[in-house]
């Protein structure tokens with residue numbers, strides 16, 4: 001569980017891959033998990049309509065300071081953020097945190113601090129959904145949100161999709177996959193025993209090289225990696241069978257179709273080898289498939 005999950009569960013908040021948001025003691029708030037000196041910590045965010053006045057920030061500080069919490073006021077004083085440190089979210093700690101958040105909610109009301117009552121993106125009336133935006137809970141129109149996402153995605157594509165960048169990432173990936181294929185070549189030709197799981201090295205080396213190229217992960221890279229690995233491994237196996245065929249003075253086609261005296265059904269063995277390669281390549285990609293960073297406002 002990440003830190004924000006505890007608070008989300010306690011207050012029945014909506015959970016988003018990047019955090020959680022909803023109402024805590026009838027005040028809209030968001031909570032995210034962020035790195036700190038002592039591992040991860042939960043960070044609370046409260047978004048307000050107007051910049052806070054000195055009296056209002058003093059009122060909030062008066063609630064948080066006795067608890068040793070140092071708040072920050074970002075976005076021109078409209079965003080209150082503070083870390084909420086706890087070891088385990090169980091009673092007495094959960095009770096202490098609930099007491100703090102309740103006191104804060106009461107202070108926000110008492111100080112007349114207003115939250116947005118309309119879409120925070122276009123600032124027009126009404127809203128459809130409360131969303132987590134940049135770590136803060138914000139009311140939004142669905143249409144405004146979709147438009148923003150399209151813009152963010154377009155910018156993201158432009159930044160990451162340049163042909164040179166793409167070419168660099170995938171050529172490094174191909175070099176890695178080639179290296180992995182080379183290992184399998186030596187194992188297949190000179191190895192005493194067959195070690196099929198070595199085929200997993202083909203995509204793994206491809207992945208390592210792709211990472212080393214520092215090109216951002218793209219959505220389609222697991223598919224390209226799988227395709228590339230299967231292609232390289234199957235190509236190498238076919239090449240090796242071609243060498244065997246040559247040593248018997250046969251064409252590859254005849255070698256696979258007719259086999260040799262000891263091994264009449266060469267085709268099944270060839271297909272089996274290719275199948276192992278395919279299975280281990282796909283398995284390796286599936287295991288290492290990390291969440292691909294997606295555009296986020």
Ligand SMILES: [Zn+2]
Nearest residue numbers: 119122141144
């Ligand atoms: Zn809007």
